[in-house]
Amino acid sequence: MSVDAVKFGEREYKGIKQQIGNLSLVIVKAKYGYIACSYISRSTAEKVGDVAAFVQGVKDYPDLLNAKIQGKTTWADDLGIREGMSVRKALEIMDSEQEE
Known part of the structure; x- marks a missing residue:
């Protein structure tokens, strides 16, 4: 398993990648959430x-960062993340300061 710094625009996130079977497990973690493969x-x-x-x-x-959101949890929805949104926008939302 590799844990990597993933730079996207001017921001840096934690990436986790592991080859499992025929596909890779790919996750990018922001401050308040994560984007993951299926x-x-x-x-x-x-x-x-x-x-x-x-x-x-x-x-x-790169595939993940260029993808569109296909699903989300209720808590991601509460932050404004929507299906069809770019991963870039979703990560920006997850990385921004949240209201208490």
């Missing part, structure tokens, strides 16, 4: 209260 269970993320959004068909960080 290997991560949306229903489990929902149950545990994660701010999470999901993409499909990605093999690496």
Whole structure:
């Protein structure tokens, strides 16, 4: 498993990548949530209260960063993350200061 600094624009995020079977597990973590490939269970993320959004068909960080959001948890929805939104915009939202 590799843990990497993933630079996207002027921001830097934590990336996690692991080859599993025929595809890679790819996750990019922001301050208040994460974007993950479809290997991560949306229903489990929902149950545990994660701010999470999901993409499909990605093999690496560039694929993930150029993808569109395909699914999200309730908590991500509460922050304004929507299906069809760019990963760039979703990460900006997840990385910004949240109101208390």
